[in-house]
Structures are given as structure tokens and as C-alpha cells.
Amino acid sequence: MSVSTSQALEYLQGLPGMTQAKLYTQPSAALAIFRRMLPHLAKTIVMAMLYMPKPFPATDLDLWLRPDARRYATMHRDLAMSVLESLHIITTAQEKQGPKAYSLSKDFAKSLKNALTGGGNHSSFGVPINDHDRQEVSIAFLDDYARTQWETILYYMVGSAGTAIAGNHSISSGTKTLLSIGGFVEMKLNRTVITQTGFTFLLQEVNAQVWSLLIVYLENAPTLNMDEVDVLSFLFMLGSLELGQAYSTANLTATQQHMLDDLNDFGIIYRKNVQSSRFYPTRLATTLTSDAGALMSESSSFQNALRSGSESKGYIIIETNYRLYAYTTSLLQIAVLNLFTRLSTRFPNLVSGKLTKESIQRAISYGITSDQIISYLTTHAHPQMQKTVPILPPTVVDQIRLWQIEGDRMRATPGFLMQGFDLNAYTDVSNYAEALGVLVWKSDAKRSFFVSKIDQISAYIKGSQKGKKGE
Amino acid sequence: MPRATKGVLIQADASIKAILVKIDSEQHNAFIIEDLDDETLVVKEGKLAELQQRLKDKLKDTIKEAEDSGSD
Known part of the structure; x- marks a missing residue:
């Protein structure tokens, strides 16, 4: 999943259930969410459940996981289910005494079926006009x-x-x-x-x-x-x-x-x-809901770049002495370079300048990170530079990073400090956090650890406590 | 019973961390929630920017910037 769609996913997850439900009545919305926003395992689960007439017992879902990969699989299943539940695509139906079961949101299921089979009478995918336009738009x-x-x-x-x-x-x-x-x-x-x-x-x-x-x-x-x-x-x-x-x-x-x-x-x-x-x-x-590169992202759609002329090809050359030459006439590109470069000369088709400690640190003080600068330079590197591996001179890359470290001497991670576990629970929960990739810091001696996200952890703790009471 | 505290984890060199602790004690413990070890602290989320600024000011006094040749 790319950065761009995860942004949209986060937004969707924050919407109230009613809004989501209304949205799901549109087949195009259901299809777009299914296709582009769900994790792979979530897609599989939704697909499997799509034509199930009855709610799907949670124990059956557990059977799908291979026992020899249980720990890994459980983690992925939890992730998939938490996304699906926060989107209200799947609801947990628990009858009294009965086993826990999942069911697919009716609207979502209906819309997705319509989208996949082309059924229903709706104009959710737009109404094309086929008659000839007086002025052709290419x-x-x-x-x-x-x-x-x-x-x-x-x-x-x-x-x-x-x-x-x-x-x-x-x-x-x-x-x-x-x-x-x-x-x-x-x-x-x-x-x-x-x-x-x-x-x-x-x-x-x-x-x-x-x-x-x-x-x-x-x-x-x-x-x-x-x-x-x-x-x-x-x-x-x-x-x-x-x-x-x-x-x-x-x-x-x-x-x-x-x-x-x-x-x-x-x-x-x-x-x-x-x-x-x-x-x-x-x-x-x-390209809003697809992986294909949108029109100006040079790196991802090279064909596109070829078609739209020299402008969107790579244009930056950096030498090991931090000098930078950019073959561009675009004011936008020059303005962007000016954010982190000391530009000195401008020619009809070229600007030249130098990356200096001052210029990089100025950019960092604006909130640009060294990684952003490096990735910008990499994606916009001149075709001649892209022939070499690595693309940018290592000295320059290292120096940009060092300049940044010099600026910030402490690493700050917002999140939650978890304390007060007994030994077993500490080992168990911190390992789980590590497997999820949210563990930032831990101390075995103090039995406390720091996580960047808490939703799944707290669900996990609650789950394991329930399990204990049941025993 | 496990409990969670919201905050910002700060990881820094021992020397920098010592300065942070000093700033905190000068400001009547306005920043630090928990002092974890020699290189780790948890501070209040809303106070992070202020703490960073104060650290910068402190460092400006103590560390001299190497002179940049700046030749083109």
C-alpha cells in the first residue's frame, strides 16, 4: 500500500459509522476501498465472506491460520480485522451464549457484488458521453x-x-x-x-x-x-x-x-x-485509487515522462564536491531547489549552486528532513547519474545526514509508556509490540516499554486478560 | 495492572540528556514525566517544542560552530 492511499485510509477510518455506511451504498466507493485501501489479508477475508449467507464464526477464521505460523498469522489477522472493523465493513455479531461471529456490512457486500458482477442499476461509475465532441480533447x-x-x-x-x-x-x-x-x-x-x-x-x-x-x-x-x-x-x-x-x-x-x-x-x-x-x-x-503513477511523478511513470518531454525527466547533477547543476527552466523546480541549495548562477537552461551546511540546515529548520532532500535528489537525478550505483555520491548523502544530526541531538517519538506488568505479561506484550513494529524502547529491568501506537496493544492486553478469567 | 502514559519518548546522548534534566529542574519539572535511563526520557507532549528550543539555546552558548569556509 502506498503512502498516498494510507492517508486516505486513515481519513476514512476516522469517519463516523453512519457516514461510512452511506458511502458504501455506492458500488464505485466499495470497489475503490476494497481494491486500494485494504491490506491483502483483509481482501482475502472479505472475498471469502462476500457470498456467505450466515455470519462467519471467529473460530472458523482461526482454522484458516496455519498452526506452524500462528504467531505471525495472528498478527496479520489482527491487523486486517482491526482495519475492517474500524471501517465498519465487518461487524462482530455476538449472540448470547453463542460463539463470536463476524458478518459483512450489508450495504458494502451488496455494492461490492454489484461492482464485481456489473449488476444493479446505478450510475456510480459515471455516465460516459459517446457522441462526438466538436472539439476533440486529447x-x-x-x-x-x-x-x-x-x-x-x-x-x-x-x-x-x-x-x-x-x-x-x-x-x-x-x-x-x-x-x-x-x-x-x-x-x-x-x-x-x-x-x-x-x-x-x-x-x-x-x-x-x-x-x-x-x-x-x-x-x-x-x-x-x-x-x-x-x-x-x-x-x-x-x-x-x-x-x-x-x-x-x-x-x-x-x-x-x-x-x-x-x-x-x-x-x-x-x-x-x-x-x-x-x-x-x-x-x-x-490515478486517485490506483497504483499507476500520476502524471508528474517522474520515477514511477517513465513512459509518461517520455511523452511529456524533457521537463519531467531527471535534471539534477550533483558532484562529490557538493556542487549541484540542474538542467531546468521550470520556475517551480528552481524554487524547490532553492529551499535547500545555495543557488549562485542561472543560465537559460541550467541553474547551478552548492549544497552547504547552512542551506541544508535552513531547510531542516523549515521542517524538511534529510531523507526528504535525499529522496528528492535521487528521484530527480539526471539520467547520466542514474546509470551509476548508488545514484548520489555517498559522501554527499552522508554529509546531508550528518548536517541534520548536528541540528537535532535528540530523537523524539510520540506514543505511550507502558508500565506495571508482571513478568510473563511483560515478555508477552512487549514481544507482541515488537512483532507489530510499534516498539520503540524497552527496559527488561524496569519491565516497561514505549510504543508508538496503542490501539492494537490495548486490544491484545484486554484479550489476554479475558482469556485468563475464562480459564 | 498495566497502565499506559501518553508522552513523547526522547532518546539522546547521555550528555544531552543531562542538559535536558538540568533544564527540567530549572523550570520546576515542567517537562519530564519519567526519567527512564541514561539516554532515555519521557516528556509531556505539549512541551516538546519548548524543550527543544531551550536545548538549542543552551547549546548555542556551549558549542562553538566550526567556521565554514564557504568558498564556491
Whole structure:
């Protein structure tokens, strides 16, 4: 599961059960969640349960686990079940005296069946318009449109507001407000200044960026009198549309009609004008719920990069003496480099500069991490550099890390300190925490340990206590 | 009975940790929840930023930055 979809998953898990239930009545939403958000084992469980007429006893689920791999398998099952339960896809039905059993949410099951078999009468996957448009909209055009819109937003964030790139593409006041609500930028003395969250956002993969922005959009939907469920199901629908195909706006709800304008601003969909009765999803939309690279992420979709010209190929060369040369004319890319490089000269197709302790530490003080810088440089490395292994000179990579360590001398991990166990429970629970990968620190002498996440641990402790009482 | 305490785990060199403990005692124990060992502490979540800032200020006084040649 990629970073971008896990973000969306976290958001979904935080929604109230009612909202989730409403969402599941849309086959496209059910399919998108099933396909892209669930862990693999959860998918298997859902698939197995889909056509079961009766609730599924918990003891039967245990039988599926191989006894020789029980510990490992139990952990994965717990993870899968906790995701499914927090999404309310699976509910635990426990009758008096009867054994514990699971059942699949009715709405979810029905929608997923419809989505898989193509049954039902719904327009959840969009209504395509097949008649010929007077002006043909090509895929290349859509890519270009999406890239321009999205880059404009990013460029605005880097803090050069006011000077629009390449002509008259400016971002709307709605988008500006959204960026400041999301905490990506803040206004200081009438100037837009990027924040720490904004930097993290900027260095993410495009797909993750889109989701981050859309989640802010979703969180603010109620204040704009928009129905959260409508917004979400529209987004999931967009994820299932086909690139280059026109879709009708006729069957959309009022909320969704309103969204079209905003999404048009983001470059997620394209409309010729506000009255147009058709819209085209761009690559930003169709990759919302898929693994395929969105249009500007050079590393993941190389073909795409080839098609869209030299701009999106790697362009950065770094020498072992920390000098950096970037073959680019894009103001956005230059602005991003300027965040952590001391740029000295600019030529028509090249900027050059140097990574210095000062420039890296300045970036770190903004909240960019050394790993983010390194991964940015790696993914955008010039094709000539990508031929070598490792791609970046090791001295430079090490030095960037050292500069960061020099800045922060302590490692901080938010979480929970667990204390007060007897010996057996301590060993058992701390091993479980370690297997889950949430254990940060432990002390055998004090019988205490520190975990970064507590949900599964507390469930595990409760479970083992119940087991003891039963004995 | 097991119990969980919410906080931020700080892992640092023994020397840095000693400075943190000193800051805490100067500020009437405003930061530290639990002193675990020579290199580990748990501090209050809301106070982390302030603690980091105070540590930075302290270090500025004690450590001299090596001069950067800065030649291009």
C-alpha cells in the first residue's frame, strides 16, 4: 500500500459509522476501498465472506491460520480485522451464549457484488458521453492541463505568489483559502509563506499531494454546506473513470456539481467552461485509487515522462564536491531547489549552486528532513547519474545526514509508556509490540516499554486478560 | 495492572540528556514525566517544542560552530 492511499485510509477510518455506511451504498466507493485501501489479508477475508449467507464464526477464521505460523498469522489477522472493523465493513455479531461471529456490512457486500458482477442499476461509475465532441480533447492536452494547474498550485506554495508562471494560469481564491486552512501556507505581512506541513507536502509524490489536498477539502466540506458522503463518493467515482473519455454532468448531485468547479481548479478534471454538460477526468483523477503513477511523478511513470518531454525527466547533477547543476527552466523546480541549495548562477537552461551546511540546515529548520532532500535528489537525478550505483555520491548523502544530526541531538517519538506488568505479561506484550513494529524502547529491568501506537496493544492486553478469567 | 502514559519518548546522548534534566529542574519539572535511563526520557507532549528550543539555546552558548569556509 502506498503512502498516498494510507492517508486516505486513515481519513476514512476516522469517519463516523453512519457516514461510512452511506458511502458504501455506492458500488464505485466499495470497489475503490476494497481494491486500494485494504491490506491483502483483509481482501482475502472479505472475498471469502462476500457470498456467505450466515455470519462467519471467529473460530472458523482461526482454522484458516496455519498452526506452524500462528504467531505471525495472528498478527496479520489482527491487523486486517482491526482495519475492517474500524471501517465498519465487518461487524462482530455476538449472540448470547453463542460463539463470536463476524458478518459483512450489508450495504458494502451488496455494492461490492454489484461492482464485481456489473449488476444493479446505478450510475456510480459515471455516465460516459459517446457522441462526438466538436472539439476533440486529447489525452496529451489533459495531461498538459493537469500539470499546469497543479504546478501553479505548488508554485504558489513555494512562496512566489503574485508572479504567475507562463501566462494567465492563476489559482482561484478558493484554492488559496483551502491551502491556508490546511496549514500548508500562512499569511505573514500580506505575503504567503510556506509552512512546515507545506514543505512536507511539496516533496511528496503527486498522488500523495492530491490526496493531502483533497482530505483538507473533505474536512472543510461541511462548512461549505457540502455533503461529505457526496464528495467522497464522487472522488471514488473519479478514480474509476477512464482517461480521455467525456462524462456527463447531468446525473450529479448539487454538491458534486459544485465540486466540479473546484476540481477543475486543481486540474483533477477538465471542463471547457462552467456551463459545459460534459467533463473529462485528467490523469490526476484516474490515478486517485490506483497504483499507476500520476502524471508528474517522474520515477514511477517513465513512459509518461517520455511523452511529456524533457521537463519531467531527471535534471539534477550533483558532484562529490557538493556542487549541484540542474538542467531546468521550470520556475517551480528552481524554487524547490532553492529551499535547500545555495543557488549562485542561472543560465537559460541550467541553474547551478552548492549544497552547504547552512542551506541544508535552513531547510531542516523549515521542517524538511534529510531523507526528504535525499529522496528528492535521487528521484530527480539526471539520467547520466542514474546509470551509476548508488545514484548520489555517498559522501554527499552522508554529509546531508550528518548536517541534520548536528541540528537535532535528540530523537523524539510520540506514543505511550507502558508500565506495571508482571513478568510473563511483560515478555508477552512487549514481544507482541515488537512483532507489530510499534516498539520503540524497552527496559527488561524496569519491565516497561514505549510504543508508538496503542490501539492494537490495548486490544491484545484486554484479550489476554479475558482469556485468563475464562480459564 | 498495566497502565499506559501518553508522552513523547526522547532518546539522546547521555550528555544531552543531562542538559535536558538540568533544564527540567530549572523550570520546576515542567517537562519530564519519567526519567527512564541514561539516554532515555519521557516528556509531556505539549512541551516538546519548548524543550527543544531551550536545548538549542543552551547549546548555542556551549558549542562553538566550526567556521565554514564557504568558498564556491
